[in-house]
Amino acid sequence: MTQPVVNVARDFSKYPAGRYLEDGPASGQAFRDKFLIPALKEERRLAIELDGTRGYGSSFLEEAFGGAVRVGFAPNIVKQTFTLVSDDRSLVAEIHDYIEHGSDPE
């Protein structure tokens, strides 16, 4: 069975930015609540295509992925649930770093 895919630029926003919901409509928290938390709760794997956006700020990435750990999911579960797809390997490494240090946002 093929894994469901979320393309950030297509399914969320080409302009991801900000940390919390009150920051703006395409924040990390908005992305986490819309795509990451449902997948984690339902224990279904999800591929996330990261390319195609204007770029990513660390606030967005940290709140989306590190925030999933703070919500209560273990780092290894978060890592196993999501397959990160990008030509930019440093971006994937960065997200893994946020997942590992998710309980310590600052």
Add this chain to the structure above:
Amino acid sequence: MKKLTPYARTRQIRLARKHLCRIRKKKILRSKRIKFREIFAVLKAPDIFTISSKDNRRSLLRFLGKLRETIVLHKHAVRIDFSGTQKMFADGTLLFYAELSRIKRLKGSVEIRCFPPRNDKVAQVLKQVGIFDLVGYRKKIETTHDDVIHWRSANGHEVIGEKFDEVLGHYDGQIAEALSKNLYLGFTEAMTNCHHHAYIDVRPDGLNVMQEPKEWWMFSQERDGLLTVVFCDLGIGIPGTLPIKKPTLWQRVQSFGSKLDAHAIQEAIGESRTRTGLHHRGKGLRQLVDVIAKVDGGQVNIFSNRGRFTLKSDSESISQFKDDIYGTLIIWQVPIRRLSDDSTRG
């Protein structure tokens, strides 16, 4: 005395009436002028708009202080006299634009007008960035200067990535994708920082305004193959944020004794680097600096309150000014290639 004919008499009366009318009109005009002088305080704009050099910075900041005081505190109408203005650099112009927008929001019904500049290029800049609109000057001005055409501006009070394309979208193809992504990162993180930290207390500019919108302003300008992107907020500045958000760090900064604001910026940047221990890129303020870290000929300046932090060719420096900008202003400068360069190569 010779007796006037009836015709000559009527003519003399008519002429006398005309003369009287003229005198009355002159009187009315004079009283109107006096009244106008009383209504509008004329504030002379500085000759050069910049915050990067000591003397020009002082003139600009004194002018901005007078503008805030006259319009917002004294509720007195102002006519800004641009007649002597000769040069407008992106940093000083953005700070002025931001202050003027804020003053417009706070002024109520107080009027702001202007005397236009004699310098044609300055007039084009004022038109292009929207300052003439803020002071109600509606004369049609055509933008012809190459480096004025490329000025773009945006502002907002949320973290909205789409705003990036308003000011930098048309450079697609002229700047490398990696640099474009880095600039996007710097821009969105600057907006996020502004939203989270800049307006957490009252701006100490004497106006005592509570509950301000978390506004930011941005310019981009291309000149001589150099792309300049300037971002600013009118919050409490990094040295104002540290005692509230990072008291331990602020204690360390105070131990330096002098150049407090400049050290505060440098330490806040340093802390955001060491805090994460990440090898790929920093967090928070560090990201704003890392935007140009790998760009040959790139430079970043962060002005906050009285301090300044510069990173150029991997070398950091700080400096302290006497006058306070009451906010934070970031300038990224990167060399770009022009599309015309490619087309001439065939």
